[in-house]
Amino acid sequence: MKILFISSGNIHHVDVSPFIRAQAESLKDLGHRVDFFPIKGKGLYGYLKNIVPLRRQIIDQNYDVLHAHYSLSGIVAAIAGRLAKRSLRSKVSKSKLALKANIRPAMIVSLLGSDINGKGYRRFLLRAISWMWDAIIVKSQEMKIKLGLKRAELIPNGVDLNNFRELNKDRCRTELGMNQEKIYILFAADPKRQVKNYPLARAAYQELLAGNRDLSPETCELLTLGFASHDLIPKYLNACDVLLSTSLWEGSPNIIKEAMACNCPIVSTNVGDVEWLFGDLEGCYLVEADSAAVAQKLTQALSSNDKTKARDRLISLGLDSRSVATCLVELYERVRQ
Numbered sequence: 334m335k336i337l338f339i340s341s342g343n344i345h346h347v348d349v350s351p352f353i354r355a356q357a358e359s360l361k362d363l364g365h366r367v368d369f370f371p372i373k374g375k376g377l378y379g380y381l382k383n384i385v386p387l388r389r390q391i392i393d394q395n396y397d398v399l400h401a402h403y404s405l406s407g408i409v410a411a412i413a414g415r416l417a418k419r420s421l422r423s424k425v426s427k428s429k430l431a432l433k434a435n436i437r438p439a440m441i442v443s444l445l446g447s448d449i450n451g452k453g454y455r456r457f458l459l460r461a462i463s464w465m466w467d468a469i470i471v472k473s474q475e476m477k478i479k480l481g482l483k484r485a486e487l488i489p490n491g492v493d494l495n496n497f498r499e500l501n502k503d504r505c506r507t508e509l510g511m512n513q514e515k516i517y518i519l520f521a522a523d524p525k526r527q528v529k530n531y532p533l534a535r536a537a538y539q540e541l542l543a544g545n546r547d548l549s550p551e552t553c554e555l556l557t558l559g560f561a562s563h564d565l566i567p568k569y570l571n572a573c574d575v576l577l578s579t580s581l582w583e584g585s586p587n588i589i590k591e592a593m594a595c596n597c598p599i600v601s602t603n604v605g606d607v608e609w610l611f612g613d614l615e616g617c618y619l620v621e622a623d624s625a626a627v628a629q630k631l632t633q634a635l636s637s638n639d640k641t642k643a644r645d646r647l648i649s650l651g652l653d654s655r656s657v658a659t660c661l662v663e664l665y666e667r668v669r670q
Contacts, residue, residue: 334365334665335394337438339387339410340402342371351563352490352587353402359491359658368394372406380409387413391438392420398665400441404459407442411465414440439668443470443488446584446605447528449479456480467668472585473606486664489585489606491657492647497567497594499640505572509565516553516635519573521566521588522580523559530602530622531557533579537627544628570595575634579627580604590652593617593643598634600627610650616641 338357342348348371349357357367370390372383391399391413399414401407418437449456449471460481463469469485471477477485506513518538524531538555542548556573558566566588570576576592576599583605590610592599598616601607611617616637618630647653651660 334397334662336360336365336367336398336400336665337370337391337394337396338367338400338402339370339372339406341406342373343375350402355493355654356490356658356661359493359654360661362655363658363662365662368396372409380405383409384413384416388416388420391417396438397669398439398441400443400661400665402443403445404442404448404455407440407444407466408462410442411440414438439665440465440467441470441665441668442466442468443472444476444480444485444584445472446476446582449476449584450582468664470664474609475605476584488657488660488664489652490587490590491652491654492587492590492594493654494594494644494648497570497591498644499596500567500571502571505568509568509572511572514552516548517573518553518555518631519569519576520555520557521569521576521578521592522557524557528581528583530579530581533602533622533624533627534577536624537577537579537631540624540628541631545632566591567595570597574598574638575600575631577627577631578602578607579622581622583607585610590647593641593647596640596642596644598637598639598641599643600630600634602627610646611643612646614641614643614646617643 338353340349340353344350349369360367370387372380374380374382387409399410401410414437456479463482469482470488471480471485472489474487477487503513520534522529558569570592576597578589578601580602585606589599589601589607600618600620602622603619608619611619616639618634620626620630
């Protein structure tokens, strides 16, 4: 199949988000062609001005599937796809064979946590315009319930198990210029993003130091990544002692699954599908959004100092990138029939 991924091109340092590019690579590994259309420009006008060039690319390349990521990209893709169909109809013969031909690519949209969480009017609008898409993908059962569309397909993002795996801790620290003796708590997000709730992580870190006389800023660091290259994330996950996620809400957080693939201990607020991901795993801790409670779970995670068996759990859930790519292909084929 010829597939076009449509997504925001306004991301720091890259045209396509790493998790979207990783999903495309997994589809390519199954023998499919995947192109990208990064939407340039912000705000409603910035998005809408991409309709004409996107329509042109759809006509030129004759794609089987348009797969948009995030709702705004999905709206732009749906409009461009219908305009392309109109143009193609004017070019083909009006024979019975041509009329039966499917000259409009299947239109798929993946909704992410920011599309559905937050103000309720956004979910109402999504339900109102859902007719624009042949299929809608959500990343967690919580998202599906909030969206309120029975036809929404539940397909979380997968993890490339070749890239995200256990690595030698000392070697990773050396390559990243980290202290071999220090304890590192990894906050693998941009502290400026409000949804990631860095103030809670910082407050919990301060309580951790205050409640453990053996810990100090010199021996224990809360490490933030900001916009670190995605290629370095596996090394950071293996170099640090625990991943800390204090998000206010999520869909199906990729960093949690990536940490699980590396068997990294995790402390996370109960958002999205994290409770389902963890199951009853040792070394993976759910916690309420309270600094004292987070500090307590961090103490537990650091005291064990062991790797988890979360990678096996991830595989058993079918969340490796190849398994998820197979689910996507099955959906594409079903929608195109």
